Amino acid sequence: MARVTFDEERCKGCGLCVPVCPKQIVVIRTDKLNSKGLHPACVERQDLCIGCAFCAIMCPDQVIEVER
């Protein structure tokens, strides 16, 4: 069981976290804008998360924390 949290205000929507996820559950919320006017990343299917933290490793903006 694992959970990732994304600080959507810090996120710049760069997308580096998306292709590295082995479960392909990281998405860019094109329907949402943070206060910087950027589309933040998030994970909806937390149940599929294995807590590998690859997304957090690739994030340049300290957006992601991972619990397992």
Added chain:
Amino acid sequence: MEKVFKITKGLTGVPMHYCPGCTHGIVHRLVAEVLEEMDVIESAIGVSSVGCTYNNYDYFACDMLQAAHGRAPAVATGVKRVHPGSLVFTYQGDGDLAAIGTAEIVHAAARGERITTIFVNNAIYGMTSGQMAPTTLIGQVTTTTPFGRDAAIHGYPIRMSEMLSTLDGAAFIQRVSMHDVRNVREAKKAIAKAFRLQSEGAGFTMVEILSTCPTNWGIDPVGSLEWIKEMMIPQYPLGVYKDVTAGGDK
């Protein structure tokens, strides 16, 4: 559940100004994590240079000095000679280190100055809007090589890790990359080793990190990681160029 990845205390938490997808943010975090793991945040002293990272004195939680363009290794020398027990590092880009700062980095390495240089190489000038860097590739289009870098006019890119590894004062030099998770992990190991060897008094240590500049390359962030892999690595091969602990070069 326990946190298996949380934001390091080595960073102040101030949001970084870098472009979306710029891998400076990853490099900063790796350096900060190592500072925290070595428990030296309270004594380490870093030197910011000039370029996109001119203000990373706001991002690192340790004491910082901001140096003139190219001069960070000289500033770090002054700091280390006053505080030999503190971990001292410079954080420099390719213009700062390989253009205006060539004399300073060569001599700090030649002196075996017990400092660590984090050298972020993205083959272009970022802050000043995309000019040619000493590490720009042949054929690469930049704002000062709009027809592509031409060796006949602009000369050839410089391989700093190879060059500095010829100096006896250099104790550890490794070139790493930001282009995928495996390589980011390898980069952190290299930074940790460089800092550890500094604290053991081995000599000058440097980690050259191939990084992205999506904005000035004109490529999206994920595509930029590919560009490192396809275009930069052939010119700047990854690996250990100097390691005095391995009983010789490489």
Added chain:
Amino acid sequence: MSNRVLMKGNEAIAEAAVKAGCRHYFGYPITPQTEIAHYLAKRMKDVDGVFLQAESEVAAINMVYGAAGAGARVLTSSSSPGISLKQEGFSYIAGAEIPSVVVNVMRCGPGLGGILPAQGDYFQCVKGGGHGDYKNLVLAASGVQELFSLTMEAFDLADKYRILVVILADGTIGQMMEPVIIPEDTDMKIFDKPWAASGKKGGNVHHTIKSIYIDPVVLEGLNNRLQSKYREIEANEVRVETSALEDAEIVITAFGTCARIAKNVIKEAAREGIKVGLIRPITLWPFPVEIISETARKDSVKAFLDIELNAGQMVEDVRLAVNGKKEVLFHGRTGGMIPSQEEILDIVRRIAGGGF
């Protein structure tokens, strides 16, 4: 009990720095000041200090920035062309308010010039050779003993005001040998440096040494603070030597070697019945405006004669201070040439005779 030693000017600077508690020297060889480096290469070892020959004058001033920014008393020395190289560093040091001491043993220029003495760096050091609005505190000695004591004081002034202090000596002063009474070790003034980047040490906020402030409101604030500091220095730190001003008809203004020549000229002139006085600025910045202005108001004074080893630099500040009240004449030599006593006396006679 103090020690009386025959010393070269350059050596006096070096020993004075050590006596003042300086334990870090970074420098690059250049004539005519390299003896400072030679001396400290040996002497720093005695006191467990650091002597490092840098790869250039540019590197050296940046090592000063680092070491002094990290809290230490630091010295670098050079001569005119090398001081030009350091100007970027001077500006950064001013903006970051780092206490430093820089010695300039002036040689003739411009360009590579020659190795003989000159005073051609007055503009560069006093008006600022680096970019932006800043001042260096500039001290000019005219003898080796004075060079020794001014060097010691320079470190205290630097720390007190968080400013760069220039010891501005022409080549003659650096090379000449005179007896120096070296004071016995006294309690050194230790200045607290809570601003230094010497390690967070459990404090709440990390220390940053920098001179960049993107926000114009903040940067103007820094500039205003620097200007207030400079006004405070102008009000409190002017040093000047005067002689025979009471009934002087001609007042010579000169610093360094030229002041020594002037003193002899004054004696000779007195024998011929010409009353000549001397105003010798010791701080070139802050400039002794008041004494010059006061003297210009004296009825006895016919004219000022400014003598320098340059094409006319300090004379501009003399003229500003005189403010049109009296004539200000200038005599200068360049290229390493030094005016003789007779040469100056001739001019004095002409002025006394009304010919100017």
